[in-house]
Amino acid sequence: xxxxxxxxxxxxxxxxxxxxxxxxxxxxxxxxxxxxxxxxxxxxxxxxxxxxxxxxxxxxxxxxxxxxxxxxxxxxxxxxxxxxxxxxxxxxxxxxxxxxxxxxxxxxxxxxxxxxxxxxxxxxxxxxxxxxxxxxxxxxxxxxxxxxxxxxxxxxxxxxxxxxxxxxxxxxxxxxxxxxxxxxxxxxxxxxxxxxxxxxxxxxxxxxxxxxxxxxxxxxxxxxxxxxxxxxxxxxxxxxxxxxxxxxxxxxxxxxxxxxxxxxxxxxxxxxxxxxxxxxx
Amino acid sequence: xxxxxxxxxxxxxxxxxxxxxxxxxxxxxxxx
Numbered sequence: 001x002x003x004x005x006x007x008x009x010x011x012x013x014x015x016x017x018x019x020x021x022x023x024x025x026x027x028x029x030x031x032x033x034x035x036x037x038x039x040x041x042x043x044x045x046x047x048x049x050x051x052x053x054x055x056x057x058x059x060x061x062x063x064x065x066x067x068x069x070x071x072x073x074x075x076x077x078x079x080x081x082x083x084x085x086x087x088x089x090x091x092x093x094x095x096x097x098x099x100x101x102x103x104x105x106x107x108x109x110x111x112x113x114x115x116x117x118x119x120x121x122x123x124x125x126x127x128x129x130x131x132x133x134x135x136x137x138x139x140x141x142x143x144x145x146x147x148x149x150x151x152x153x154x155x156x157x158x159x160x161x162x163x164x165x166x167x168x169x170x171x172x173x174x175x176x177x178x179x180x181x182x183x184x185x186x187x188x189x190x191x192x193x194x195x196x197x198x199x200x201x202x203x204x205x206x207x208x209x210x211x212x213x214x215x216x217x218x219x220x221x222x223x224x225x226x227x228x229x230x231x232x233x234x235x236x237x238x239x240x241x242x243x244x245x246x247x248x249x250x251x252x253x254x255x256x257x258x259x260x261x262x263x264x265x266x267x268x269x270x271x272x273x274x275x276x277x278x279x280x281x
Numbered sequence: 282x283x284x285x286x287x288x289x290x291x292x293x294x295x296x297x298x299x300x301x302x303x304x305x306x307x308x309x310x311x312x313x
Contacts, residue, residue, distance in 0.1 A: 091300070154298075188299065191298060193299065225292050225304075225305035227292060227307040229310065229311060231312065231313065235313070236311040236313060238309060253294070260295055260296075262292050263294070264291070265293075266283065266309075267289040267290075268287070273283060278292070
């Protein structure tokens with residue numbers, strides 16, 4: 001009586017071993033992952049399936065290029081004393097944009113980077129940084145140049161390249177810059193024409209609000225001739241300067257690489273007594 | 282050589298797309 005149950009147990013045991021062996025051979029032979037040991041693989045499979053299941057609508061436009069790519073990952077302002085300015089453009093001067101100068105190395109390390117609201121959306125954080133270029137000329141090698149370039153409005157529907165060169169900016173403290181103001185020169189490049197203005201004077205403000213409520217720096221604008229005479233070494237000299245409101249004076253104008261000279265005509269009693277090209281300088 | 286006297290000085294410059302032709306006249310005294 002005892003032999004029969006033992007025999008049945010052995011048969012059941014053999015059957016169980018056989019089933020387990022068959023399952024193991026099936027798993028190993030067909031490389032099917034066992035869920036408990038391949039959760040990561042399954043998760044990644046689910047993710048890839050969910051991405052495939054939710055494609056972007058075909059009607060949406062492709063994403064615009066990210067203009068913040070050149071900005072640091074964290075908040076772009078590194079100085080405790082960023083300095084702000086506002087520039088207006090063109091003869092009408094109706095368009096203006098905010099700019100900000102920062103110290104990329106931290107407070108007291110020198111102003112070496114600028115942000116200008118080139119897209120004119122009132123947000124400086126989505127504009128690319130304008131790193132001041134480094135000078136590599138003899139003993140001045142490694143020093144920072146103080147100029148930076150940006151695109152701004154020129155005339156209706158047109159833009160131009162502007163280059164603003166602010167004296168002493170990389171080397172002065174923020175107190176000095178605000179106390180003394182800052183002299184600047186600037187360049188305008190449009191089509192084949194290049195303009196260079198000197199003797200500008202601008203104020204840099206401690207806040208954007210201050211820059212916005214004060215008069216902007218004008219880049220471009222209506223100019224007036226200032227004509228004067230003097231005597232040097234017994235010879236009469238006539239000079240003429242093309243100036244506009246913030247003191248900027250035209251230093252040179254070129255077209256396709258050729259300097260364009262002003263023409264001076266001297267008239268007396270209705271007759272032309274002299275006519276000649278003037279020289280810049 | 283210009284004689285001393287009063288002249289009208291006319292200055293002209295082609296400023297291209299920025300301001301076009303810019304001209305001005307001014308009376309000047311020339312004394313040597």
